[in-house]
Amino acid sequence: MEEFVTPLVDSVLNYLGDAINSLQEFLSPYLPEASLAAYVAFAVYTLIILAGAFGAVLSRNLVRAMMGLVLTFLGVAGMYLLLASPFLAFMQLLIYVGAVCVLIFFAIMLTRNTSEGEEARLPGFSALGYGLLSLVAPLAVFLPLLISRGRDLKTKVPEDPGTGVLGEGLLREYVLPFELISIILLVAMAGAVFLAYRGYKPLKGGSE
Amino acid sequence: MSPLTFFLAASLLLLAIGLAGLITRRTLVGMLISVELMLNGAGLSIVAAAKSTEASDALGQLATLFVMGLAAAEATLVLAMILVVQRRFGKVLSSDISTLR
Numbered sequence: 001m002e003e004f005v006t007p008l009v010d011s012v013l014n015y016l017g018d019a020i021n022s023l024q025e026f027l028s029p030y031l032p033e034a035s036l037a038a039y040v041a042f043a044v045y046t047l048i049i050l051a052g053a054f055g056a057v058l059s060r061n062l063v064r065a066m067m068g069l070v071l072t073f074l075g076v077a078g079m080y081l082l083l084a085s086p087f088l089a090f091m092q093l094l095i096y097v098g099a100v101c102v103l104i105f106f107a108i109m110l111t112r113n114t115s116e117g118e119e120a121r122l123p124g125f126s127a128l129g130y131g132l133l134s135l136v137a138p139l140a141v142f143l144p145l146l147i148s149r150g151r152d153l154k155t156k157v158p159e160d161p162g163t164g165v166l167g168e169g170l171l172r173e174y175v176l177p178f179e180l181i182s183i184i185l186l187v188a189m190a191g192a193v194f195l196a197y198r199g200y201k202p203l204k205g206g207s208e
Numbered sequence: 209m210s211p212l213t214f215f216l217a218a219s220l221l222l223l224a225i226g227l228a229g230l231i232t233r234r235t236l237v238g239m240l241i242s243v244e245l246m247l248n249g250a251g252l253s254i255v256a257a258a259k260s261t262e263a264s265d266a267l268g269q270l271a272t273l274f275v276m277g278l279a280a281a282e283a284t285l286v287l288a289m290i291l292v293v294q295r296r297f298g299k300v301l302s303s304d305i306s307t308l309r
Contacts, residue, residue: 057229076248083259095276103283107237107290123232131232138224150213158259169266181277188281192288
């Protein structure tokens with residue numbers, strides 16, 4: 001048994017290795033220099049992002065759409081890891097998956113907008129047409145630009161400088177945007193409380 | 209072709225899909241989900257551009273952090289608006305609240 005199986009496995013592995021090598025040789029004039037693992041990771045993250053995005057846009061059930069959104073967030077976090085910024089990947093998980101998705105879930109549940117809500121029907125014919133147009137238009141505008149300009153772009157391999165650089169930037173160079181974003185967050189929270197609190201009073205005469 | 213092109217293509221796909229969802233969704237909650245998709249594409253493109261060119265590394269990462277903060281603020285406000293619209297109209301169809309009155 002052994003002397004029969006081992007050469008078979010060896011030949012299959014050899015064949016696979018040859019196939020991968022020839023594929024790499026065939027693609028190498030068109031692809032940038034990077035290890036095969038990076039390409040595999042990028043392809044997996046892209047697939048995750050695309051699956052999540054299409055689920056988020058096409059699903060008739062809003063809870064499923066939100067789960068597609070979570071999948072997209074996870075894929076983008078993987079992209080951040082691939083770009084050597086692990087802090088951003090962590091923040092992506094904390095802010096988007098932890099906070100924004102919970103807010104969206106609250107919105108879905110407070111409006112009772114689940115499987116039998118208004119979103120369960122298919123969009124109208126004209127809405128589908130406009131949706132297709134708005135799917136194609138950004139690609140048609142930016143993809144040729146990206147390909148033509150990206151050819152002679154000078155790029156470098158991303159490297160992680162650590163979070164110390166970020167802290168220095170927040171407190172020294174970009175301190176004004178930092179303070180502004182805290183003011184914006186405060187105003188947004190106050191506005192949300194204001195909007196939601198006024199609604200508790202019964203409306204009289206329908207004039208409000 | 210550089211790695212930057214692939215990352216930018218991925219973020220461009222996020223933008224296009226999010227825009228299509230924003231158009232086709234009927235309710236405010238679905239539109240909020242689509243807007244979050246587009247904001248994610250924006251963050252990804254900023255980080256990719258700053259990381260793989262000679263631009264400042266801290267600038268790119270901090271800009272994406274600011275985008276995340278803005279997305280959180282926007283989601284909070286939209287949640288409050290959805291509550292108000294739900295109380296007034298009983299549903300959150302975007303076609304119902306299209307009159308300025």
